[in-house]
Amino acid sequence: MSEVYERAFAKVNLHLEVLGKRPDGYHELETIMHEVELFDDLYLMPGGDGVRLEVSDPAVGVGEDNLAVKAVRALEKRLGRSFPCAIRLVKRIPAGGGLGGGSSDAGAVLRALDRAFGLGLPAETLEDVAATFGSDTSFFIRGGTAMCRGRGEIITPMAAPKPLHFVLVLPGIHVPTPLVFKSLRLTDSPRASYDLARNLSTGNVAGVVPLLFNRLEEPARREFPELDRLLSSLAPYGAIMSGSGSTLFFVCDSREDAEQKGREVRASCNTKTVVAASASR
Ligand code: C5P
Numbered sequence: 001m002s003e004v005y006e007r008a009f010a011k012v013n014l015h016l017e018v019l020g021k022r023p024d025g026y027h028e029l030e031t032i033m034h035e036v037e038l039f040d041d042l043y044l045m046p047g048g049d050g051v052r053l054e055v056s057d058p059a060v061g062v063g064e065d066n067l068a069v070k071a072v073r074a075l076e077k078r079l080g081r082s083f084p085c086a087i088r089l090v091k092r093i094p095a096g097g098g099l100g101g102g103s104s105d106a107g108a109v110l111r112a113l114d115r116a117f118g119l120g121l122p123a124e125t126l127e128d129v130a131a132t133f134g135s136d137t138s139f140f141i142r143g144g145t146a147m148c149r150g151r152g153e154i155i156t157p158m159a160a161p162k163p164l165h166f167v168l169v170l171p172g173i174h175v176p177t178p179l180v181f182k183s184l185r186l187t188d189s190p191r192a193s194y195d196l197a198r199n200l201s202t203g204n205v206a207g208v209v210p211l212l213f214n215r216l217e218e219p220a221r222r223e224f225p226e227l228d229r230l231l232s233s234l235a236p237y238g239a240i241m242s243g244s245g246s247t248l249f250f251v252c253d254s255r256e257d258a259e260q261k262g263r264e265v266r267a268s269c270n271t272k273t274v275v276a277a278s279a280s281r
Contacts (some may be wrong), residue, residue: 107140
């Protein structure tokens with residue numbers, strides 16, 4: 001058995017609507033997730049004793065709480081056998097930013113285990129395992145672009161043939177996901193995603209931009225005034241928040257346009273920016 005490599009891409013939510021609160025305390029979502037070419041490197045070497053995790057970023061814990069370790073444990077539980085391995089993660093996706101970094105690492109671990117141990121499991125099985133320890137983990141099994149419903153774990157892959165060019169704006173504000181959901185005021189007129197989905201599938205990028213939407217933006221803005229100010233100053237670019245924040249993003253015409261606007265935002269708002277196109281696996 002030899003080492004396998006997987007890219008763990010970040011995502012943005014092009015559409016995120018909250019349809020209601022569920023009896024289990026979670027919220028019913030309808031969200032379009034879209035992978036971007038910002039990624040962590042994941043190396044998995046099968047063998048040895050137990051699960052050993054090494055992460056390039058010393059701020060990231062390497063114990064049982066890390067989603068990469070949880071992914072191994074969840075597959076062990078599902079299949080009733082152990083998967084001893086050494087995992088090495090080179091982090092580039094900022095943690096806690098609404099970009100799904102930890103969840104994507106977990107998805108990559110499941111894909112890597114499937115390959116390294118020759119399991120041949122269907123994507124749907126890996127998605128099911130991923131759903132046992134997270135809400136946005138299942139998306140990262142197949143990645144690309146997908147409509148995600150339920151807690152986020154019911155995945156319908158979508159077509160998005162034309163790459164989008166993004167500027168990601170990283171304000172460095174820690175926004176706890178449970179707080180944003182708790183502060184949310186539920187709507188009785190949910191925003192439909194139909195037009196956005198159609199424009200994505202026909203490659204109508206100009207038609208995608210004005211339809212970007214995130215219901216969690218309003219509570220996040222209310223709870224974090226500095227995020228509110230930053231979103232106001234990025235309004236001319238059409239920026240919205242990704243996931244439960246704090247990463248903001250907007251779509252540009254081309255990579256050059258994104259690089260130019262990224263520089264402008266870095267200078268005027270004094271924040272970190274990353275330019276990334278849609279990912280292709
Ligand atoms: O499942 P995950 O650990 O990603 O969720 C983190 C938190 O986000 C949950 O504890 C819950 O407060 C909130 N959440 C929610 N509804 C969802 C997903 C997450 O309320 N569909």
